[in-house]
Amino acid sequence: MTVSERQASPGVVAGWGGISTLAVEHESEDLERVTRHVPLTRGLGRSYGDSSLPPPGEPVVAASPRADRLLAFDDETGDLTAEAGYSLYDLWDTFLPRGWFTPVSPGTQFVTLGGMVAADVHGKNHHREGSIGRHVQSLRIRVASGDIVTCSRQQEPDLFRATIGGMGLTGHILEVTLRLVRIPSPWIYGQTHRVSGIDEFIRVLHAARDEWPFTMGWIDCLAQGRALGRGVMFAGRWATPDEAPRRPPRRLPRPTVPVTCPSWVMGQTVARVFNACYYRLHPARPRPRIFHPEAFFYPLDAIRHWNRLYGRRGFTQYQCVLPESGGAALMHELLERMARFGAASFLCVIKDCGPQGEGILSFPMPGVLVALDLPMRDNTQQVVDSLNEFVAAAGGRIYLAKDALSRAEHFRAMEPRLAEFEAIRRRWDPEGRIRSAQSVRLFGDRP
Amino acid sequence: MNVVLLGATKGIGRAVARLLALRGDRLVLLGRDPEDLGRSAADLDVRAGRSVVAATVPCDLADPAGFEPALAAAAAALGRIDAVIVTAADFATQEALEADLERCRSLLTINFAHTVVFCEHARRFLLPHGGTLCVVSSVAGDRGRKPVVLYGASKAGLSAYLEGLDHRYRSAGLKVVCIKPGFVKTSMTAGLRPPPFAGEPAQVARDIVRAIDRGTPVVYTPWPWRFVMHVIRRLPRGVMRRVGF
Known part of the structure; x- marks a missing residue:
């Protein structure tokens, strides 16, 4: 269980680097319920800055770490489907002894699957395996309209591509299907x-x-x-x-x-x-x-x-x-x-x-x-x-x-790709509901 | 061990079910929402690496008519029941309960009357061959206190019932285990300020499984609460009236 790794006290939501804001955090095992009317979902709060902080004008955020159930595992392909709050720490306990591991691991195990996808995390093997997005098979997302959409390379591919590395700004990631890799030993x-x-x-x-x-x-x-x-x-x-x-x-x-x-x-x-x-x-x-x-x-x-x-x-x-x-x-x-x-x-x-x-x-x-x-x-x-x-x-x-x-x-000067991202985002969220403190600062979202 | 759990989809119950699944116990999950039960069953099977959940059966603490059929279905799926674990309960703050007496009545009914009726049914399934009935009560039932007058009263009644049940049937082979968690960080307590010695569900679950294995009649968890409550139970009324907890 990794919830104890979170440290903010009630009423305060903080990034790992210490930036914090007064906000209400809705924690629940039922991520579908708590993501209905909030601008953002956060995981274990290991992003350093304000990516996981809600916008100042709507200080409320859903928290995923209690939504940590495994829903399916295929031991032929390695495909694991889990709720977005499942952490690498838990994945280690369950899968390392069985000879499976995440294909890409960031520098901490106190991250949720949802957070890994949102940041499209990379690891020490980026030159070989790319970032985590390459290994994600499909995602279940609550989009701004309130609908729940399944997306993958075949189904709503634009939403899929925008969500990988999209910092949670395309919708609330509810479930992730990730292809694990076989490892010859855990050492x-x-x-x-x-x-x-x-x-x-x-x-x-x-x-x-x-x-x-x-x-x-x-x-x-x-x-x-x-x-x-x-x-x-x-x-x-x-x-x-x-x-x-x-x-x-x-x-x-x-x-x-x-x-x-x-x-x-x-x-x-x-x-x-x-x-x-x-x-x-x-x-x-x-x-x-x-x-x-x-x-x-x-x-x-x-x-x-x-x-x-x-x-x-x-x-x-x-x-x-x-x-x-x-x-x-x-x-x-x-x-x-x-x-x-x-x-x-x-x-x-x-x-x-x-x-x-x-x-x-x-x-x-x-x-x-x-x-x-x-x-x-x-x-x-x-x-x-x-x-x-x-x-x-x-x-x-x-x-x-x-x-x-x-x-x-x-x-903006560094991101010529922003226009494409924003176009897809607006298609799924014309009113600009889903946003974070960071997207207000960098993307020009309404506070 | 063949175990029936009521309330295993969330919080402490979820953590207990995971420990039991990992050590190879066979489980039946009882709960309100069939879809939610199915997801928890999948979780336990994947974590254990094999099928550990024999069945999931809808059962709602608000509906006592469903208790006997649900337990019968569990017994049919398992063959025999060795333990019944009840972690399901209702919770609301003192302020919310004072403001809405209907909500208050429903909480008192679910946490006390209906939980007791469920235990009475479970007792009938366990007694013929012996077994363990483990119910999560609360430290809130140990003493009437300002912040938890109503919730605490429901748990006080439950704790008293469980003690009596243990005395009455222990010799006949029914072990009754009353768990008294202090503050545990679950979605039930989300938004409340955690006091010192606040526990994690996984830690509390380990204490619960150990208590079931040993048949310990009363367990405070996390362990510092045993000493905290030892002091609080002995505080004079005059002191309790003045302090805030």
């Missing part, structure tokens, strides 16, 4: 090693593409000069039965951050020390070993409520993808801009992406993806503006599930 065979700079990083990521289904890198974004972009490369695949330990992986302990910390905890000094230690913790040359799958896929889940480390003002994450054609030069520029603002923090992740998914607003595209956590400071808005100007000019785009501060004009 990961992988390796880590240090990488000395950003150019090498991009080279290493590309070189690992064919050999490893799961890759990603962590960057020490406080390192300057020649060490700019140094970090640790992670690569892995599912272990074969011979390589894997005989016992099944047990759940790792998850200590909690009990209270909101003072803001120096995530300040530069602590970050510098942490980053230097973390960098040296990893071997210089790749040394293959067996990883616990929870530690490999969800390192941040090891600490409950880690977002409290960022203090009362919270944090945001800047996540963008830069097109392949720009090469390493774009990454240099991005990291240098970051450094100029002194905005760096612990977490900076880099990953190469494969082809764009079918979702009209799906985030990833071929190129290099960067995600960096930014503690909220007085200049965070400026940092985000500056990075957005750069990314828009470079032909990249941002990930809405992480965004809290972008301006509408920057978003």
Whole structure:
């Protein structure tokens, strides 16, 4: 059960980064009932910004996590049909021991199927498997009129494509049919090693593409000069039965951050020390070993409520993808801009992406993806503006599930696909009922 | 174990049914809405990886005429019934009940009179070969308190009935288990501010299954409520009158 992972108190709805609003949240096992007259449905609230917050003019939102029933599983094809509130955490318990797993996993298991589809989440295997949308077979959606529509690649394909990565703005996702994949064992065979700079990083990521289904890198974004972009490369695949330990992986302990910390905890000094230690913790040359799958896929889940480390003002994450054609030069520029603002923090992740998914607003595209956590400071808005100007000019785009501060004009400059999305959306929702705080900020929806 | 559950589609009942399904018990689900029962049956079968739900039978605590036929259908599907678990109940805030006496009458009837009648029917199915009757009451029944005067009264009556039933039939092979949850975060309590020691359905479900296996007559869950209620039961009336809980 993952409902306990949610932390807002009654009357307050918050994103993971700490942005909150006063709103009524309708929680029920009966998602069909509670989605009838609300502008938005949210899952476990792991989007960082205001994607899961209702619009200011209609502060009411349906919550899906109690709608967590499995409705069908076909152990020939792997097709799983479940209510939208079913979480990856639960999926792990039920399916990992049976040799099945989600084809695509984001960096946390505390996400619902509905949320995964709405954000069209990607994972460490994006270069191989694309984002989650590729593996979704069909969706059951309550659209703005109140009707319930089933859509897929054959049935209402426009609604299907708009809903994948559509941030819940096309309707309330009630049920998801997802094709799971067979895994040879529940353990990961992988390796880590240090990488000395950003150019090498991009080279290493590309070189690992064919050999490893799961890759990603962590960057020490406080390192300057020649060490700019140094970090640790992670690569892995599912272990074969011979390589894997005989016992099944047990759940790792998850200590909690009990209270909101003072803001120096995530300040530069602590970050510098942490980053230097973390960098040296990893071997210089790749040394293959067996990883616990929870530690490999969800390192941040090891600490409950880690977002409290960022203090009362919270944090945001800047996540963008830069097109392949720009090469390493774009990454240099991005990291240098970051450094100029002194905005760096612990977490900076880099990953190469494969082809764009079918979702009209799906985030990833071929190129290099960067995600960096930014503690909220007085200049965070400026940092985000500056990075957005750069990314828009470079032909990249941002990930809405992480965004809290972008301006509408920057978003529009990055999203030539918006017109197509809005046309489909208006067809299903002519009065513009379904919307979020984020869609008011970025899409120009009525508050 | 062959188990009949009334109220397994939601909240605590849903969590209990999942635990039983995972360990391989055979289940019959009783509940109001046939479609909802079907979805819960599918959920339990998929989670268990095989068919664990022998049947789903419509049964509404508001309609006592349906109790006996529903239990008979369950017994027919299972062969014999080893345990009956009742997690279904009505809930409303004190303010809502005071404002609408018809709503109040219906809550008192469902939570006390009809639940007792259901248990009386269940007793007849369980007694011949022995078995367990497990009913979710509430800590709200332990003491008359300002925020839960009416709901608490319905649960006080239920707890008293369950204790008497246990004394009367334990030697004949009927074990009666009275569960007293404190605040549990379910859709029933959604929108209320959770007090300290608020529990999760999964945690409460583990306590319930253990109590059934051991035949424990009274179980407070989550466990800190046992001590909380130990103190509250002993507070003088003068103190209770002044405090807000």
